Amino acid sequence: MTAVEPGPSRGAIELRGVTKVYGNERVVDAVSALIRPGEFFSLLGPSGSGKTTTLSMIAGFVAVSEGSILVDGADIVAVPPQRRGFGMVFQNYAIFPHLDVFENVAFPLRARKLAEAKIRERVAGALELVRLERFADRFSRELSGGQQQRVAIARAIVFQPSVVLMDEPLGALDKNLRYQMQVEIKEIQQRLGMTVVYVTHDQEEAMNMSDRIAIMNGGRIEQVGRPVDIYESPASVFVARFLGEANLIEGTLGAASGGSAELQAANGLRFRARSPSAPARGGAAHLFVRPERVTIARADAQVQTQADGALNQTRGRVVQTSFLGNIHRHLVEIAPGVRMTVDVQNSGGGSMPQPGEEAALSWRVADSVVLDG
Amino acid sequence: MVDPARRHPFDAGTMLIVPAVLLLALVFVAPLLWFFAKALASQGGPAQIVAYVATIVTSKAVVSALILTNWTALLVTGLVLLISYPLAYTLANSRGMRFTLVLFCVVVPYFTSIIVRTYSWMVLLGRNGIVNQALIQLGLIDTPLTLLYSMTGVLIGMVYVLLPYMVLTLYATMRSIDPGLMRAARGLGAGGFYAFRRIYLPLSIHGVLSGSLIVFILALGFFITPALMGGPSDVMIAMLVERSVEIMYDWSAAAVMSLVLLVATLVLYGVYYRTTDVRRMMGA
């Protein structure tokens, strides 16, 4: 068992139709993805979406029902977990309580029968990377949660794996610590150039750290893409709702032309939006637009028009306004039972409509998408 | 179709249970089956076996032993329950020193050899034993009581041995009774005994039932204590079985009586199993 040296050509993972069946339930359903070497790839989804099971199958702790998992071209499904050579970080840290920090981090090196001097060198290097050099002789019960997690990370990378799997590693930490650790993990990953497959249910975390995200729901991958792409152009209502706030207006599809389509909503409202696929006319659909892309102004104020019709406009009554620190959030009713959320940056200037007043809303057609279903 | 190369990662773990199962199968189950089969088959064919079983089961010795055994077991269970309940209650509502002391007093006899426990009572209850000596010296009696080699001795001995089982079982149930409930009952105006009868007692019933079952089952199979502390006419079924083998070499009779005892035990254990959650022991 030799240590695998990370490099730009190593650490590619391909999932082909990976499925896991428990009894009658397809907990993971024909998941396919191509993870590039050195990529930070997240599996994001609510609990029960199958993301942890998928990671467990990559790690080898859960047997694959159907499909194959290829690492650098070789199918590893028959390889037991202790020979896959992946680093792994767990949510509850899994630090060996009966070994001190040094021995914890040295564990994989001892298992590979490295020379003592080499072990000391590597462990020192790993501890330095996570800034725990002075904690080598402590035990897990003497460490805080964040420190324990850093030990877990040091242990997972000390044998220089080309792939590191992380299962919600920051879930047990408080918010500020979590953000700090996200930055650290990302730095380590970029410094060492290893592939990371990261499972989380926290969309902010996934967007903050990932090169690409796979959104999972009910055992299937709903969409894979860069954070900005899936945020701006979600492929489904689920993805739109899962990442951040979303306006989703129900309606029926009208005419489509040149990459955009018309949506007819309640009360005779008509909007235009981007339509990347070619959905059938007359079918049910949602119009999607992010609250921060909608501008809001008092109804009596000057309304900006755009001559080329690339703007959606509507009016409504402000139902509620909330102050969330960095944004003002308005809830506007544009038709009976149809409400839109509008977020305005708290930049200090301008007067805004108050609850009860009439408001004029507008957003660019390019900022909204037609979603199926 | 699933590729046969895909073994479950924890298959080796399942194999680990095999040695233990083998040990039990070879050294425990096999002898039992062999014993029953051979000892009964020595009587002849199925018809003869049935007739033989009927003879033994209806014989005077066996019937009176069965009656005595059941009656004794019932009595012992009742006594043990009455004595243990307050002890268990105390344990469940104590911490620190009080808890450790009471637990110590319950646990030390529990782990002491049955022969030592029985012998200690033989020493105490003999005609010249300590209890009699003390009673005479206190002037309460003139002649020594026959406590040993009588039903009284058997009862005392069995109750002493079986007490810890009941205390610990009751304690386990009582521990989970929320003390706030009794406080609430009193706060609502219920007197001490009334609150106990309507609130605490029903909540502890589960422990009472399972403890009683365990004690009764164990009492059925007792042989050491009744043999040492009972009189010549105090013969329990387990003693009959032992005598059949050691003295009369009558394996067939022993087999029949053992079967009766075993069936009764297994049936009662089945009841116990239904009413408690064995799975909890495995953390499912």
Added chain:
Amino acid sequence: MHDLRLGRGLILYVVGACLVLVLPIAILVVLAFGDQSYLRFPPQSFSLRWFIAFFGDPRWQRALWSSLLIAAIACAIATVLGFFAAYALVRSDMRHKKLLLSFMLLPIIVPYVITAIAMYFVSAPLHLVGNVVWIGVCHAVIALPIVLLILLSSLQGVDLNLERAALSLGSSRVRVFTRVVVPLALPGIVSSALFAFLASFDELVISLFLAGVRSETLPVRIWNSLHLQVEPVIAAVSAFLIGVTAAVLLLDGAVRQARSNKTARLRAIA
């Protein structure tokens, strides 16, 4: 669990009951140090003569030796097999776990008399009566459920992720066992070994049938002596057995205390 104020009547009762529980054993120990050739309480003078009689008598020595040997064999077999069985029950994905566990608890359910007789019935034609190793194996059967119950709870306390972490770090399955599972389950293993030893050391019924004349164990020798006469040597032997029980309980308590001290320190920091 709080310290409830108990009524005076209850306290009196509990004190009385505890005394009745402990006194017979305590009195026996005191009697063992008596100097008379008959049992008299309280003893008028104390000496170790009955202990000397016990340890100096070749037959009692043989019985002690048999007891120790048998208990050691039973302890070793029951602890090892029970540990693996407990691990399999806690970790594996077997169907019928409940059934298997009930099966493995059978030895303490079936009345010992019946088990003993059946074992004797099989041992006699095989000339295994009086064979110390064979008796040890039979005792292991009785001790197995005890080991199982203790280790089931102990192994549930070992985090599965620790084993998975060790595997992911490249450790072989054997190493996971020796470096992670066993060290963490050690208090439970020690505890179950102690009680398996005690179960065999104190065991009477099976030994009665299987010991024969050559391999009398201490409890069997006591039983045989009782039918002759009630003499103080038996009190000394009993005191010795009580001492062994107390030693086991103290050792187990010490192991448990060491563990809880560690957890207490953990909680103090958290």
